[in-house]
Amino acid sequence: MELILDLEPGTAGRTAAVYRALRSAVLDGRIPAGHRLPSTRVLAADLGVSRGTVAGAYERLVAEGFLTARVGAGTFVTAGAPRPSAVARRTPAGPLRPHAGWTLTPEPASGAVPAPRYDFRTGIPDARLFPFDTWRRLVSAELRLGANGPGTYAEPSGHPALRAALARYLGYAPSGSATPPHVVVTNGTPARPRPDRPRAAAPR
Incomplete structure (x- = not known):
């Protein structure tokens, strides 16, 4: 079995090269239907590639119906494998035609995309619920001040x-009174009583 390989750098490229060579040999009839292919170890040694490269090519050909793997027997060319006469070249499809029941929406001018009626993207609130008028009035008043x-x-x-x-x-406290110049507001946290400090017992 003679294979023409165009090896590319990288494992994926080598696997694709072995796959293309085997597929071409099957389609050209150089490997007849029912022919038993060499084991992945033997073919890998002959081609100078890794065993995984050949195994990957075999698996792809089996999935596409070109080869058949039999447990304990080996890998064979499928009897019903497609041949050149049965493999038709794909012709470019013509333009898509709308269905009779479809409703065509005209494209917006100047590339503008119309806003959807319902926006289901996450993290975007409904702007219609925000009081823009009140917010604008408060911001303007604060800026003036x-x-x-x-x-x-x-x-x-x-x-x-x-x-x-x-x-x-503080003026309501019995300890005395204070005036605003005597009060200083600082950052901090209120002191909490230590858990090990004994508390005064309530009078009986």
């Missing part, structure tokens, strides 16, 4: 209104 000093830091002691509210709250 901060237009005189943009980019400046706020009061380092804390927001004046918050300091005034804290001063009023």
Whole structure:
């Protein structure tokens, strides 16, 4: 059995080359129907390729109906393998014609793609539910208020209104009173009692 191989670099290219050579030999009649092919080990040694390369070509030809693998007997050319007379060349198909029941949608002008009626993409909220008018009004009002000093830091002691509210709250405590200049708002977390610290017992 003579095979003409055009080996390409890489395992996939070699497998395809062995496949094409065997398929061409079957179609040309150089390997007759019912002929037993050599084992993958023997053919791989003759061609100078790996056994997996030949095995991959055999498996593809078996899947396409050119070869038949028999357990314990070997691999044979299928009796009903297609021949050149039965292998018709594919002619380019003509233009697709619409079905009578189809409704054709005209293509948009200038390449614009019309927006779908329902957008099922994930992570995209429905923009119709967002209050754009209210958002635009609030943003405009905030920009007008901060237009005189943009980019400046706020009061380092804390927001004046918050300091005034804290001063009023401290005024209700019996320990004394405080004024907003005496209150400083800082970052932090409230202290929690240690679990090992004993708590005072409630009076009986």
